[in-house]
Amino acid sequence: MNFKKILIYNFLLAATMQLHGQSALPPAWNGIHSEQLQRDQRTRVYPPPTRIVWKEEGGGASIQGEANLLRPGNGQTDLANTSICVMKSSVNGHPSLLLDFGKELQGGLQLVTGMPGSQKPVNIRIRFGESVSEAMSTTGIRGATNDHAMRDFTLSLPWLGVAEVGNTGFRFVRIDLLDPASELQLKEVRAIFTARDIPYKGSFSCNDEQLNKIWLTGAYTVHLNMQEYLWDGIKRDRLVWVGDMHPEVMTINTVFGYNEVVPKSLDLIRDITPLPQWMNGISSYSIWWLLIHRDWYLYQGDLGYLMQQKTYMEGLLKYLLTKVDANGREKLDGNRFLDWPSSENQPGVDAGLQALLTMAMDAGSELCHLLKNDSLAAQCAEAAGRMKKQVPDANHSKQAAALMALAGLMDPVTADKEVISVGGAKNFSTFYGYYMLQAMGKAQNVQGGLDIIRTYWGAMLDLGATTFWEDFNMEWLPNAAPIDNLVPEGKKDIHGDYGDYCYKGFRHSLCHGWASGPTSWLTQHVLGFKVLEPGCKVVKIEPSLGDLLWAEGTLPTPQGSIFVRHEKLSDGSVKTTVKAPKGIRIIK
Known part of the structure; x- marks a missing residue:
């Protein structure tokens, strides 16, 4: 498109x-x-x-x-x-x-x-x-x-x-x-x-028009934020917030493929953050910089660009290793932050940071092998092993439980049933909602993810949204008026009356790229695109339609776009059609 x-x-x-x-x-x-x-x-x-x-x-x-x-x-x-x-x-x-x-x-x-x-x-x-x-x-x-x-x-x-x-x-x-x-x-x-005048190379379509609109709205939300640099918001937070970039980069990988705004923004935040400073003043955001590089390389396969990060990346990993104690517990300093809705649950933040630093050590081991530093790769792998022996309590935090499931600190099915899916979309957040959905996908609960996407992100569309918001809380819904008309007498103004932390009232951004998670999630889990080798050289197609009758779409790769179509047959099985460019090996 x-x-x-x-x-x-x-x-x-x-x-x-x-x-x-x-x-x-x-x-x-x-x-x-x-x-x-x-x-x-x-x-x-x-x-x-x-x-x-x-x-x-x-x-x-x-x-x-x-x-x-x-x-x-x-x-x-x-x-x-x-x-x-x-x-x-x-x-x-x-x-x-x-x-x-x-x-x-x-x-x-x-x-x-x-x-x-x-x-x-x-x-x-x-x-x-x-x-x-x-x-x-x-x-x-x-x-x-x-x-x-x-x-x-x-x-x-x-x-x-x-x-x-x-x-x-x-x-x-x-x-x-x-x-x-x-x-x-x-x-x-x-x-x-x-x-940016760029084509929508990725696509998603199914028999549920609401999901189609949600996918496209997430794509458009990120597109608006792809200015000279990759911003988090176009009214407020017109900045390179590197942690917030991760869901945006996954959407870019899914919809646009390679775009120079990603390396340009990653390099900017690197160059203005000399070690041992934390990016944006937040320790977890320096970790997200590593994780973005890992995922960007997986989808785009540009080893030359990754090698340009060698000096800084190795220095950052060595510094992160000092934040793991002898027992494998994280000791991150700076601003200890996951997202705003989780910020008052300190045990949940602690658990989430344990998981996030574990993910950084795993990614660091993988990246250092690519950077030809096997010694540092081994140190990261050893630290990850120590950290996985320390399993903190998520304290009912959906953010923490999601990260713990993704880091291997918690069984995904347990994390989903006992924390993430409890209350449905209640206590979801626009930023970490992506990781909650990812953990649900890892738990094979794609149907639950579809239901929450419809309920949570669909509610924003029902209120007149054309882009996804900085935050949304299901408790705001009762008696709320849509954003696209004057608020009638007796109705709540969902923009002016709500919001929290740094986004109270009209300061709340209604176009925030970190809220685009369903776009890449639907492509990964419903269409089933699983990238196994850098540059999408090997891609596994593993669809999960849930209650959908059919779904089709494309994934952009450096070799061209892969097309899939899945149709649910009368016996419940799924017929899959795949068309891939030369140079890509498809595994079904």
Whole structure:
């Protein structure tokens, strides 16, 4: 599925989308050679709004022709001055419009103005929002902020001109005319959607349309965060959080295949974190850097890139070895963190870190063999063996139980039955939900995983989400209104009323790449793609349809995409069809 088709699906636009390519630079520009200038790998697309959500005309103010803003535009002001939206204020009344662009976007806004009688600049207020209620909010109230990206500000618009503004994550935009007794003519108000123009090489389809939408929403969530670097969020957390990257990288492996944003981001966090510092100040995040490299190499098979990490990787592993005591217990310092919802369960965090460091030692042994350092590989393997003799209590933490199952510290079936599946989607989290699902898959409980994906991630879609959120709690659901309309009287505002820790109220990000776990999980466990050798040279196909009647899809590899289709027959058996490129060995 290519990039333009995804945009059409996402925005439901019939208009032709205008793409702006990158022009060549002269050999030198202002004394700076072209090779010294960073080149942006992204493309800009200009979708118009899909609907007018709300307008305000009180106190003598008026708005006429707002439907003209829903038409495709060309970004060019002109003297014809037709098909104009006219906003007029009075001494006491100021008109406002709330626009819906149909889908979460990363980027800004382009405003094309007409030519009213006065040629003076007109002052407006712009409020971006990931929800309707956030676009209607005021900074400083209920968590609404301008942190990381400006989303609430004033702007002067020219007479008969074009203004481009904004760089944030949003779906909704509110425009207020601030000047009294003035007129604003708007020919166009288009989003500036900024993203990498890359094909969706991976795919997933089955007889359950909700699961299809969940898979695609996870893919799109990560796509939005693949900016010049791989971010965690496009409104807030526009940063390289390396721990948060792991689910995103697995989604990239599943959907896009190789993309330079991954090594670019891994190298950035490495270069700004000299040892013995922890990446992002969090000990577990340095561990995730190792695990990402292990999985990136498994899918992409680029040994040359892995060898570039040799000095830092060996230094990090030697430092991590000092955090394992003689009895095999982890002694990690720095910020001891798994994810936010688990942060108050200290015994659970301790158990999770024991598992995570065990996983690092196993991965370290594997990586050091590839790096031709057999001595360090043996040290890591010996430490992993010691650590697996220490089995802490997960303390009912689904995060800890999942990691323990994946690390070999806990039987996956026991972890699933006694902790992870207890209460269904209750106490799931968007970040560690991926590892909970992975542990359920390891326990052969794919049906349970499907049920939780439908319940937990499906609930976000039911509330109007077009990307997956930084956090979600099933306890938020009762009496909650969707995010794509004004909150009715007596209903709870799921964006403004909820959230916790660093994401209270409107500060809560509704597009967070770490929440994309179901995308890669469905490909791995339902379609059954198990990569066994680096570069996908050997792939095992081991499907598990659960209650599905059929499923099909593709996995991108360095040799091309593998296609599978599974059909459940009347006797309960599954018929599988596989098409693979040359150079890939398929095991069924």
